[in-house]
Amino acid sequence: MEKTAPLSPTSKGGLTRQRILDSARRCFATHGYERTTIRRVAEEAEIDKSSVMKYFGTKENLFRECVAWDIPIDALTSEGQEESAQRYVSTMLRMWEADPHSPMAVLLRTSMTSELAASMLREHMTRASIDVIERHIDADEARLRAAIFSAIMMGLASGRHIIGLPDLTDADIDRIVEVASPMVATLLHP
């Protein structure tokens, strides 16, 4: 993966870059990876196509930046196992709530119809979630527990934000966190 030079988010270039990323996330989330073109992103951002090329080079690079995200699992982990579980669930749901076109949401939506996106989601979930959570589990089958954790969190987020199950969309995040955390604690710290 080619890295583009970091820009201050408040410089002119940084603002343009952010505007392109925002438009691209909307486009990828709505139309999928295959049907999103650099032209479409440029139109949506009301920016010249050549600017998009200048900042991101290719559609694949643009997509990679759109779906880069970190879950601050280490920072969320505390001594208390119930508390950690609560923080994982709460942070994940609140991050998604705050931005329906978050990198995670875009990657999940596009991964159903694009093999490139699916392979990036696999890699990302493995590296950013399973590898990290595993280190915090002191039990048999730590890695499998970490993988199940990642998958069920994805299911919970999809149920609320992508499928839109009424019983999940209508519920307060606090209630979901309260009900789901003991389950997560049982999985990670049996």
Next chain:
Amino acid sequence: MEKTAPLSPTSKGGLTRQRILDSARRCFATHGYERTTIRRVAEEAEIDKSSVMKYFGTKENLFRECVAWDIPIDALTSEGQEESAQRYVSTMLRMWEADPHSPMAVLLRTSMTSELAASMLREHMTRASIDVIERHIDADEARLRAAIFSAIMMGLASGRHIIGLPDLTDADIDRIVEVASPMVATLLHP
């Protein structure tokens, strides 16, 4: 939803019908709802287009039959709460394993790119899973627990069969069931 007359699965008509359904499931799972046409299904089944029309009428009807499935939750529920949890997880994973183009898999894949499919998945999960599981839960927040259960089972199945997380695809179903069941029991019977 219009009901087509039931046919014995071994009669000539029943066999043709089944052949059309099998092709249609493959088409919908691979190409999504929008890009699947009656013509494509007919070609894939090596059957005349008019036969597909005769048996199913419209693409929407054909899709509805393709994605109709029942999870035998009542039959899986036993006196033992751990045992019930184990049976739910095991049956769901084994059903999917046995048929990667099962109705559930087709509906989940297509729901990411089709609002019709997403609304059918919402209704189906609500009626076939949440409504039923709720009746077996004797705890506060029974309905929310049932909804979280449905969402996390979807996440587990997607992680293994759609995203293909290596840590889940490489694991024996028995191991997954063993690790995931106590978590499900904690959720449903706190």
